[in-house]
Amino acid sequence: xxxxxxxxxxxxxxxxxxxxxxxxxxxxxxxxxxxxxxxxxxxxxxxxxxxxxxxxxxxxxxxxxxxxxxxxxxxxxxxxxxxxxxxxxxxxxxxxxxxxxxxxxxxxxxxxx
Amino acid sequence: xxxxxxxxxxxxxxxxxxxxxxxxxxxxxxxxxxxxxxxxxxxxxxxxxxxxxxxxxxxxxxxxxxxxxxxxxxxxxxxxxxxxxxxxxxxxxxxxxxxxxxxxxxxxxxxxxx
Numbered sequence: 001x002x003x004x005x006x007x008x009x010x011x012x013x014x015x016x017x018x019x020x021x022x023x024x025x026x027x028x029x030x031x032x033x034x035x036x037x038x039x040x041x042x043x044x045x046x047x048x049x050x051x052x053x054x055x056x057x058x059x060x061x062x063x064x065x066x067x068x069x070x071x072x073x074x075x076x077x078x079x080x081x082x083x084x085x086x087x088x089x090x091x092x093x094x095x096x097x098x099x100x101x102x103x104x105x106x107x108x109x110x111x112x113x
Numbered sequence: 114x115x116x117x118x119x120x121x122x123x124x125x126x127x128x129x130x131x132x133x134x135x136x137x138x139x140x141x142x143x144x145x146x147x148x149x150x151x152x153x154x155x156x157x158x159x160x161x162x163x164x165x166x167x168x169x170x171x172x173x174x175x176x177x178x179x180x181x182x183x184x185x186x187x188x189x190x191x192x193x194x195x196x197x198x199x200x201x202x203x204x205x206x207x208x209x210x211x212x213x214x215x216x217x218x219x220x221x222x223x224x225x226x227x
Contacts, residue, residue: 040191043191062196063196064196067193068181071189076149078155080157080160081178082164085177092177
């Protein structure tokens with residue numbers, strides 16, 4: 001019982017992180033329409049919001065949060081990532097969000113300390 | 114002068130990583146036009162090649178490499194990233210590349226292994 005709890009506290013839980021990301025994106029750009037002049041501020045606020053919520057979780061991880069916001073106009077976008085880390089302790093989570101005028105892709109990578 | 118050099122020794126060399134990334138991108142999409150059927154292969158190829166070259170350097174780092182390839186149609190694209198880590202030892206570098214038909218943005222994050 002004791003060991004299980006310790007693992008929970010120190011493991012990268014994709015579901016929890018995914019929830020944090022979705023919430024952060026909604027809060028930052030939920031009802032907005034793509035605006036070139038504001039997108040800088042939005043992407044910064046999405047990553048900062050995610051990072052602060054993640055560090056609040058108090059787990060022994062270093063985090064990297066990336067955010068891509070793209071205007072919907074028919075362009076094709078493809079993203080990929082590769083990681084060289086410790087498979088047993090590190091993890092990642094990517095969330096794709098969209099509204100009528102833009103796409104937002106957020107990735108979180110968590111590396112155990 | 115001394116302090117600056119000492120800081121550099123244990124920390125991530127972003128210039129070197131930038132060169133590695135530029136070479137990988139050129140190698141894989143250098144002469145190509147955006148193609149929806151190939152783009153999947155290209156992004157995977159770029160991240161894998163970058164990762165392999167970085168790991169070959171034999172430094173005590175964990176790496177994360179991300180790549181975004183976007184067709185040039187006039188759409189706006191913005192990327193941002195934020196990192197919660199040890200600022201003295203960890204580092205990142207981002208390379209923006211383009212040709213006539215597409216943009217390619219590659220980011221490398223290096224986290225020191227204690």
